Amino acid sequence: MEIFGIPIQALFGQLLIGLINGSFYALLSLGLAVIFGLLNIINFTHGAQYMLGAFCSYLLLNKLGVGYWWSLLIAPIIVGASGMLIERLMLARLYKLDHLYGLLLTFGLALIIQGLFRNEFGSSGLPYRVPAELTGGQNLGFMFLPNYRGWVVVTSLVVCLVTWYVIERTKLGAYLRAATENPQLVQAFGINVPRMITLTYGFGVALAAFAGVMAAPIYQVNPLMGADLIIVVFAVVVIGGMGSIMGAIVTGFGLGIIEGLTKVFYPEASNTVIFIIMAIVLLVKPAGLFGTQK
Amino acid sequence: MSTSPLSANPASDGSRAQLIAFAVMVAVLLIAPIWVYPIFMMKVMCFALFACAFNLLIGFGGLLSFGHAMFLGSAGYVSAWCAKSLGLTPELSILAGTLAATLVAIVSGLLAIRRQGIYFAMITLALAQMIFFFCLQAPFTGGEDGIQAVPRGKLFSLIDLTSNTAMYGLVLVIFLGAFLLIWRIVHSPFGQVLKAVRENEARAISLGYDTDRYKLFAFILSGTLSGLAGATKALVFQLASLTDVHWTMSGEVVLMTLVGGLGTLFGPVVGAAVIISMQNYLAQFGAWVTVIQGVIFVICVLAFRRGIIGEIAHAIRKPL
Amino acid sequence: MKIRQVLRSSIAAAAVALAWPAAQAQISDGVIKIGVLSDMSSLYTDISGRGSELAARMAVEDFGAARKGMKVEIVSADHQNKPDVGSQIANQWYDVDKVDAIVDLPTSSVALAVNEITRKKGKALLVSGAATSDLTGKACSPNTIHWTYDTWMLANGTGNAIVKTGGDSWFFLTADYAFGHALERDTEAVVQKNGGKVLGKVRHPLNTQDFSSFLLQAQASKAKIVGLANAGGDTTNAIKQAAEFGIVRRGQNLAGLLVFISDVHSLGLQTAQGLIFTETFYWDMNDQTRAFAKRFAPANRGIQPTMVHAGVYSAVLHYLKAIESSKTDDGSKVIAEMKRLPTDDPLFGKGSIRADGRKIHPAYLVEVKKPAESKGPWDYHKIRATIPAEEAFRPMDQGGCPMVK
DSSP: OEETTEEHHHHHHHHHHHHHHHHHHHHHHHHHHHHHHHHOOOOTTHHHHHHHHHHHHHHHHHHHOOOHHHHHHHHHHHHHHHHHHHHHHTGGGGTTSOTHHHHHHHHHHHHHHHHHHHHHHOSSOBOOOOOGGGOSEEEOSSSEEEHHHHHHHHHHHHHHHHHHHHHHHSHHHHHHHHHHHOHHHHHHTTOOHHHHHHHHHHHHHHHHHHHHHHHTTTSOBOTTTTTTHHHHHHHHHHHHOTTOHHHHHHHHHHHHHHHHHHHHHOGGGTTTHHHHHHHHHHHHOTTOSSOOOO | OOOOTTOOOOOOTTOHHHHHHHHHHHHHHHHGGGTSOHHHHHHHHHHHHHHHHHHHHHTTTOOOOSOTHHHHHHHHHHHHHIIIIIOOOHHHHHHHHHHHHHHHHHHHHHHHTTSOHHHHHHHHHHHHHHHHHHHHHOGGGTTTTOBOSOOOOEETTTEETTSHHHHHHHHHHHHHHHHHHHHHHHHSHHHHHHHHHHHOHHHHHHTTOOHHHHHHHHHHHHHHHHHHHHHHHHHHHTOBOGGGGSHHHHHHHHHHHHHHOTTOSSHHHHHHHHHHHHHHHTGGGTTHHHHHHHHHHHHHHHHOTTHHHHHHHHHHTSOO | OHHHHHHHHHHHHHHHHHHHHHHSOBOGGGOEEEEEEEOSSSTTTTTSHHHHHHHHHHHHHHHTTTTTTOOEEEEEEEOTTOHHHHHHHHHHHHHTSOOOEEEEOOSHHHHHHHHHHHHHHTOEEEESSOOOGGGGTTTOOTTEEEOSOOHHHHHHHHHHHHHHTTOOEEEEEEESSHHHHHHHHHHHHHHHHTTOEEEEEEEEOTTOSOOHHHHHHHHHHTOSEEEEEOOHHHHHHHHHHHHHTTTTTTTOEEEESSOOHHHHHHHOHHHHTTOEEEESOOTTSSHHHHHHHHHHHHHTTTOOOOHHHHHHHHHHHHHHHHHHHHOBOOHHHHHHHHHHSOEEETTTEEEEEOTTSBEEOOEEEEEEOOGGGOOSTTOOEEEEEEEOHHHHSOOGGGSOOGGGO
16 A cells, blocks of 8 residues: 555654654753753753763763663763753853853853864764664564664653653642742742752753763764754754743654655655744744743 | 843944044055965955844844854855856856845745744744755755856956956955945944844834834845855855855854954954954864864853953943 | 187076076975875764875885985865865965875865866866766866776776676665765666666765664665665764664665775674675785785874775875976976876886876775674775776776866
8 A cells, every 4th residue: 555655564664763763852852942941041052962961871881881771870960960060150140141142152062062072082973882682673564663763762752751740740840930930039938049940951951961872872973963953953942832841842753753754755855844844833823833922 | 122231332423433443444454465365365354244244133133143154155156156157247146146145034034033032043043054955955056065166257347356366356345335334224223223122122112113124124134245245255265165054154153243242343353353363273273173163152152242342342432 | 719619608608507497306496295185073084084194194205205305295184074165275275385286185075176276276186085086077187186986986896796796676875965976876877787777766965864764765675785875974874774774684785885994993893794895995905005004003093094095195106206207396297297107006006097187096896804704903804806997997988078088
């Protein structure tokens, strides 16, 4: 059976691949949405921090013999901590100013981090093997799904939903959201707002690093792996609605699927389709699909 | 939008300091090619024009665009293609390139102006990325190769521009002309309204100004002049390539303007000269250039927001 | 009588005075300056990069320039794979820094740009890194020699060999830019000429991270061979992910059309085993290449020389020989002399340079060893066949080079 000249089996295969790619978009835009939605900072460094996560796991494996499973835990903590340092030392000074300065600062930091790593490691990719427990795959009939890719989808979904739940449905999340609306009032209630902000930034960064660790076995670990990806993720966040957590998750997965379909029918446009969609969404609903006019 | 600290100095009409600065700039541009490699000077002028055009939008209009490369690059491609494939004379090629940039500015402006602040920046970035991928795919741009061996041609079918001296003269005239145009715009009623919108948009609206129209117009103007820089640059280097539409180019023009001084007239010129010189000098060190640019960004944002000319203007308490 | 004598001696003196500069070597400002223009920080840094600079210096040393009283200087720069950066550096080198010849140039788009500039300024260009066969085709120039390899050689070497051993149905994964298109076009022609079929092709953007969707299409096509018309990171990515999706395990074979030993090294033999491709130099081929590698690798961070490095060495050596013999470093004249003299160096053996600027030498069909077959790091290739020099490169009359009409 065929749809538009593509056998339905192949179509399912592409949809699944799209879902897998969408997992990365979702994780990264979730991190960005958390940071922006709660802190009003555009974190241009997000792509570099994703790369740092991947490199962290590479270095952990090759210098300390620490494997993938531990890296999933350790790398986000290390990179998240570095993020918190950035927030404390640099970003915090810019809160009184126009938010665009935060964008410029994180842009500069991204240049520094990527440049330093390029100097040290060159631009060709470094190998990182799929963990032994996840090699091999399942024959699903319509395609052969490597186990690792299935793991990526499941984990991202879980992480995304847990994060969404924490922010939208728990007390901690409520404090966070209140703190961005009216920090002084919340501080008056005895809650340490600056610390919460720092931890939130660290969490968003940790999400990026987590995505990086997951990407290491399937994409090349190279210093520029986040550079072009970050712009796509920005587009995802704009489409989803810049402050909306659910928007980022849904759009991330959705866009992965759309991109996958484009690769089948018209692969040359697979890079541009997301920006075209962004332009359309902006015309029709400037606040984004799930966003509210702030 | 609340008062933006991105605004730097209040402008007054043609102060003496500005006239002196202009005279110095012209003198330097006339004399320098004797010692300094003319192609290097022309590169500086093209990027200075690009930065001045960018500054029009952010320094005087308060809108940060992160996608200005789309104007520089698309104008460059059209200009190069006209000169090479259509065999047009240089002034027509440059005109064609500039018009192409205007078109891009109109369309992207209509889409982007609806939002402000960070949203505006993000949208311009994404639109520029779309243009990048279009340039990557379109057959006439030559993809990764770019358009090479672009003939400089004869200006008005009379003056052969193959010699660097003749080309330098043309670039100088274009740069100074555009610079004076920007100067005039900034000091005109339009410029004043623009600054009012930047300082307090709500107030400007309440005074009856259609702020969206003013912002759109400033955006189109900025894009057009950026296109002029790009179209000229394509003839100087006889090459149009993907570098000019890549988002890192958008970042570079932000850096140049920031270093030189947002909202000053001469800041972008100085900023462009500094950054281009640095890139040239450090070219042999490869990736260190990126790191150093990042460091300059960070330092400027944290501690040096006024930029070079901004600091000087602040010290002498006169706008520059 | 005295006047006539004086006149004769003055004429004689004048003649000697006029002839004297001609007798001296006409080296511009007394220095032969060679510029190594390469990718020092990005995609191709291991294939060429600093290694090319090293190869050039070794050539100058082995030529014995110092002994012969010739002053040779080497400068280098990073073109970052961008035609505008490369053009700028070339212009500045030629106009301001008095560079006489530029060598290496990986990345076809930069090579083409510098080719034009070199022709305009009458200097010399020795290309080792770039692949585009247009350099000896429609863009051929009396100031350029194309060393090492090109897309036609790759397509014919690999394509021919694979089709003849039963790989007669192909699916192409092509990088969507000029080099990828050229490679796909040339290989498709070879496949069809040998009676094979192309079942499908898909274009992917340059620097693609994820090939899963394209590999799935390749699998669905059921072609025996999945041809990778790309290079660098794209090739290694595609090969890595092909292993993940079990492409080879499930009965298809990969044909890498442009693979270097550094790619094999970064993939590891486990993943890369069985890969077939064509190259013109391997460090472990004979005693002379091994001797070169022994000097080269320790000074190059342990990385063995690739064919690009070997090409730079060979080109610079021959360039200096040509200068010595023609006593000038004027670009067009030296290139002409280089074509006149037959080449001979320890890395490529004996060879020659054609009128269209194409350097001719044998090509080797190579297969990557299985991990068990390899005796240690960098022992990766086994040579399956040798393609003689006359057959390895495109016949001169088929290139469309205006100089050869």
